[in-house]
Amino acid sequence: MGAAMRRIAFLRMTALGAFSAGLVCSAHAGDATRGADLFQQNCSPCHSSEPSQNLVGPSLHSVVGRAAGSVAGFSYSSAMKNSGITWTPDQLMAYLKAPRKYVPGIKMMFPGLPDEKDRENLIAFLATLSVSTGSNAAATVSQAKEEGR
Numbered sequence: 001m002g003a004a005m006r007r008i009a010f011l012r013m014t015a016l017g018a019f020s021a022g023l024v025c026s027a028h029a030g031d032a033t034r035g036a037d038l039f040q041q042n043c044s045p046c047h048s049s050e051p052s053q054n055l056v057g058p059s060l061h062s063v064v065g066r067a068a069g070s071v072a073g074f075s076y077s078s079a080m081k082n083s084g085i086t087w088t089p090d091q092l093m094a095y096l097k098a099p100r101k102y103v104p105g106i107k108m109m110f111p112g113l114p115d116e117k118d119r120e121n122l123i124a125f126l127a128t129l130s131v132s133t134g135s136n137a138a139a140t141v142s143q144a145k146e147e148g149r
Contacts, residue, residue: 030117035125038118042110049129057108062130063087064123068103079105092123 039049039060046057053059058071065088069081083103085091095102096119098112113119 030120030122030124032121032124032128035121035123038113038122039125042113042122046108046110060126060129064089064092064127064130077105077107079103080107089123089127092126093119096122 043057043060046055047060048055049059049061051059051061052073053061054071054074058074058076065086068083068085068087069076080103085095085103087095093116096113097116098114099108099110100106100112113122
């Protein structure tokens with residue numbers, strides 16, 4: 001089996017785990033494999049999926065459940081640092097539709113993903129980025145929901 005096929009199989013397994021762990025709520029159930037393609041096309045020119053690897057934008061590893069503006073070593077805009085956002089699937093859905101409208105004053109120039117299904121798929125992939133390394137992102141998301149974030 002080639003590397004691409006192993007990656008797809010891995011994404012399918014981790015996406016299933018993310019959904020069963022409650023990372024992606026049923027209202028936003030997406031396809032992580034399609035989300036990986038969307039990440040490659042739209043996000044990877046500026047963002048890494050690897051931990052602690054910032055590019056033009058911050059690493060998106062373990063983004064689901066993380067506080068906005070909190071990646072060490074990345075220079076965020078004041079707007080993002082002071083947004084008070086925790087990146088739950090619902091927050092990501094709203095943000096990814098039109099980032100500059102959702103958080104005015106951010107540095108990111110990406111116009112957004114207007115298609116809801118594309119956003120669901122991308123979020124499903126982003127959820128796999130923390131699950132795949134053994135991080136307890138499900139607990140982080142649950143904790144954020146309990147705290148009302």
